Amino acid sequence: MKKVLVIIPTYNEADNISRLVEAVENVVSRLHSYELSLLIVDDRSPDGTAKKVRLLKKQYKNIQLLSGNKNGLGRAYIRGFQYALKHRDDEIFIMMDADLSHNPKDIPALLKAITQGSDYVIGSRYASGGAISGSWPILRVVTSRVANFVARRLTGITDNVTDLTGGFKAIRREALQEIDLDSLNVKGYIFQVSLLHAFLSNGFKVSEIPITFTDRQHGNSKLRLRDITEFIYRAYKLSPDSPIQKIVRFGFVGTCGAIVNLAILTLLVKLLHSDVLISDLIAIECSIIFNFLLNHFYTFRGYGAYTVRTKKESLNSMLVKMGKFNIGTLGGAAINFLVFSTLFKAVGINYIISDIVAILIAMSWNYFVSTRFVWRAIDEENF
Numbered sequence: 001m002k003k004v005l006v007i008i009p010t011y012n013e014a015d016n017i018s019r020l021v022e023a024v025e026n027v028v029s030r031l032h033s034y035e036l037s038l039l040i041v042d043d044r045s046p047d048g049t050a051k052k053v054r055l056l057k058k059q060y061k062n063i064q065l066l067s068g069n070k071n072g073l074g075r076a077y078i079r080g081f082q083y084a085l086k087h088r089d090d091e092i093f094i095m096m097d098a099d100l101s102h103n104p105k106d107i108p109a110l111l112k113a114i115t116q117g118s119d120y121v122i123g124s125r126y127a128s129g130g131a132i133s134g135s136w137p138i139l140r141v142v143t144s145r146v147a148n149f150v151a152r153r154l155t156g157i158t159d160n161v162t163d164l165t166g167g168f169k170a171i172r173r174e175a176l177q178e179i180d181l182d183s184l185n186v187k188g189y190i191f192q193v194s195l196l197h198a199f200l201s202n203g204f205k206v207s208e209i210p211i212t213f214t215d216r217q218h219g220n221s222k223l224r225l226r227d228i229t230e231f232i233y234r235a236y237k238l239s240p241d242s243p244i245q246k247i248v249r250f251g252f253v254g255t256c257g258a259i260v261n262l263a264i265l266t267l268l269v270k271l272l273h274s275d276v277l278i279s280d281l282i283a284i285e286c287s288i289i290f291n292f293l294l295n296h297f298y299t300f301r302g303y304g305a306y307t308v309r310t311k312k313e314s315l316n317s318m319l320v321k322m323g324k325f326n327i328g329t330l331g332g333a334a335i336n337f338l339v340f341s342t343l344f345k346a347v348g349i350n351y352i353i354s355d356i357v358a359i360l361i362a363m364s365w366n367y368f369v370s371t372r373f374v375w376r377a378i379d380e381e382n383f
Contacts, residue, residue, distance in 0.1 A: 001033060001034060001035045002033065002034050002035070002091050002092060002111075002115075003034075003035050003037070003088075003089060003090040003091050003092070004034050004035065004036045004037070004090060004091070004092045004093075004094060004111065005036075005037050005038075005039055005084055005088060005090035005092070005093050005094070006024060006036060006037070006038045006039070006093075006094040006096060006107070007039045007041060007077065007080040007081070007084070007093055007094065007095055007096075008020070008038065008039070008040050008041065008096055008097070008098050009041045009042075009043070009073055009076035009077055009080065009097075009098065010040055010041065010042045010043070010045060010049050010053075010098045011042070011043045011045050011049070011070060011076075012045045012046065012047045012049060013045065013047075013049050013098040013099065014045065014047040014048045014049045014051075014052055015047075016098055016099055016100050017040070017049055017052050017053060017056070017098060018052055018056065019100060020098055020100055020104070021038065021053075021056050021060065021063065023100075023103075023104045023105075024036070024038060024104045024107070025060055025062075026104070027104045027105060027107050027108070028062070031107075031108065031111075034092075034111060036062065036107075037062040037063070037064065037088075037090070038060075038062060038063045038064070039063075039064045039066060039080055039083070039084060040053045040063065040064070040065050040066065040098075041066045041068070041076045041077070041079060041080040042065060042066070042067050042068075043067075043068060043069065043070035043071070043076055044067055044068070044069060044070060050065060050067055053065045066079065066080060066083055071187055072186075072187030072188045072191075073187070073188055073189055073191055074184070074186040074187045074188055074189075074190065074191025074194070075186075075187050077095065077191060077195075078181045078182070078184070078191075081093065081176060081181055082181060085173070085176070085177060090173060091172070091173050092111065092114055092170055092171065092172060092173065093170070093171045093173065093176065094107060094110060094111075094169070094170050094171075095167060095168065095169040095170075095171070096167065096168050096169075097167050097168070100214065101213055101214050102123065102167070102168040102211070102213070103211065103212065103214070106123055106168065106209070106211045107170075109123075109209045110123060110168075110169070110170035110209060111170060113170065113207050113209055114170050114172055117205060118170075118172075118205050118206065118207040119171070119172045119174075119175035119199065119204035119205045119206070120169065120170075120171055120172070120175065120196070120199045120204055120205070120206045120207075121169060121170040121171075121206075121207050121208065121209060122161065122163055122166050122168070122169050122196070122206070122207070122208045122209075123163075123166060123168030123169065123208075123209055123210075123211040124161075124162050124163035124166055124208040124209065124210060124211065125144070125163050125166060125211060125212075125213045126148070126162035126163045127162045127163065127208045127209070127210045128210060129210030130162075130163070130210035130211055130212065130213075131210075131212045131213070132144075132212070132213045133212060133213060133214040144165065147164075147165050147189075147231065148162075148163065148164050148165055150231075150232065150235065151164040151165060151193045151231075151235050152164060153242070153243065153244055154232070154235035154236045154238070154239075154242055154244050154245075155193060155197055155235055155238045155239045155242055156239050156242035156243055156244075157193075157196065157197060157200065157239075161196065161200075161206060161208065162208060163208065164192070164193050164196060165189065165192050165193060166192065166213075167192055168211060175199065175202075175204045178202055178204075179195070179198045179199065179202065180198075184198065185234075186230065186234055187230060188226070188230050188231065189231055190230055190231040190234040190235060193231075193234075193235055193238070194234065194238060197238050197239065246299060246300070246371070247367065249298060249299040250295065250299050250367050250370065251363075253291055253294045253295050253298065253299055254291065254359070254363040254366070254367075256290070256291075256294060257287040257288075257290050257291040257294070257359075258287070258356070258359045258363075260283075260286060260287045260290045261283045261284065261286070261287035261355065261359060262283075262352065262355060262356075264279075264282065264283040264286050264287075265279050265280055265283040265351075265355060266352075268282060268283070269351070276344070276351055277337075277341065280337065280340055280355065281337065283355075284333050284336055284337065285333075288325075288326060288329055288333065289322075291329075291366070292321070292322050292325045292326070295325075295370060295375075296318060296321060296322075299370075300370070300374075300375040321374060321375070324373065324374045325370070325374050328366075328369035328370065328373045328374055329365075329366050329369060331365055331369065332362040332363070332365040332366040332369065333362070335358070335361055335362045335365055336358045336359060336361070336362035337358070338358075339354070339357060339358035339361055339362070340354050340355055340357075340358040343357060343358070
């Protein structure tokens with residue numbers, strides 16, 4: 001029989017824990033190929049959750065209680081995983097919430113997916129056949145959808161995963177042992193996304209089964225402002241190659257290039273009294289070279305930038321990219337010059353303001369060219 005450990009983190013779940021344990025135990029009694037145990041990870045709940053678990057332990061011999069200081073959902077799961085990996089020999093771990101939003105009747109489907117070869121199985125609300133109970137408040141539904149959208153955009157996870165934030169999962173022990181849990185460095189709900197990202201990054205097989213998610217009947221949601229803040233920040237930091245991170249880096253480079261552009265333009269016009277249009281052309285070319293170098297070593301680092309073996313190859317590769325970048329941004333330079341000329345000459349707007357508007361429009365074009373023509377092309381050739 002395969003040993004399975006159901007890990008349930010709790011904080012102020014005294015009104016739910018007995019019903020949940022009874023429901024899980026009812027499922028356990030019907031599983032003949034598995035030996036299930038429960039590990040309740042309680043964050044010293046002041047409502048007496050741990051006391052109820054101790055009473056349940058007298059009734060059910062497959063329950064363990066692991067208490068610790070309150071430090072967020074993520075840290076509770078990590079504490080539970082680390083304890084189980086060190087002191088137990090379970091082959092499969094089940095993650096589920098204590099608020100009765102996850103139906104224990106779905107546990108057999110999670111286990112089946114593991115036995116069919118998956119390393120990490122998500123009980124998904126958004127997969128085909130999945131659903132959210134109509135009793136769930138509309139605000140919670142919107143919050144969940146937004147969280148999934150934000151996580152997907154910030155992390156770049158697109159591997160046919162529909163529910164990035166779901167907390168009902170099954171994990172193969174051998175796969176979990178390959179994950180550095182401490183390196184996740186998360187406390188709150190972003191743990192679900194961070195753990196998924198870690199499994200995908202390590203090449204493990206991730207799959208989903210559809211579930212119906214229901215709203216808690218007792219107690220309150222633990223979501224706080226600091227959880228939302230950590231969620232956004234950690235999701236953003238999770239994947240350096242995500243589209244959002246590249247856009248932010250590209251925007252930073254563009255801002256620096258704009259400063260270079262404005263500084264050179266002002267220097268030529270104010271101090272050297274050069275023709276404004278000629279000065280703008282010079283400023284544009286200087287900013288293009290500056291932007292290329294910063295993009296090459298900062299924005300798109302890793303996109304073929306460091307796959308060459310010698311300094312000569314590295315220099316040749318960079319020169320090829322510089323040529324492509326200059327060709328690709330000719331359109332941006334033309335847009336920049338055309339917009340600047342129109343605003344300054346035809347409309348009569350101050351040359352500084354005209355230059356700023358022209359730079360912003362050209363920057364959007366340049367990002368499109370950079371990701372579709374310059375670094376992406378090199379990246380596909382090398383990989």
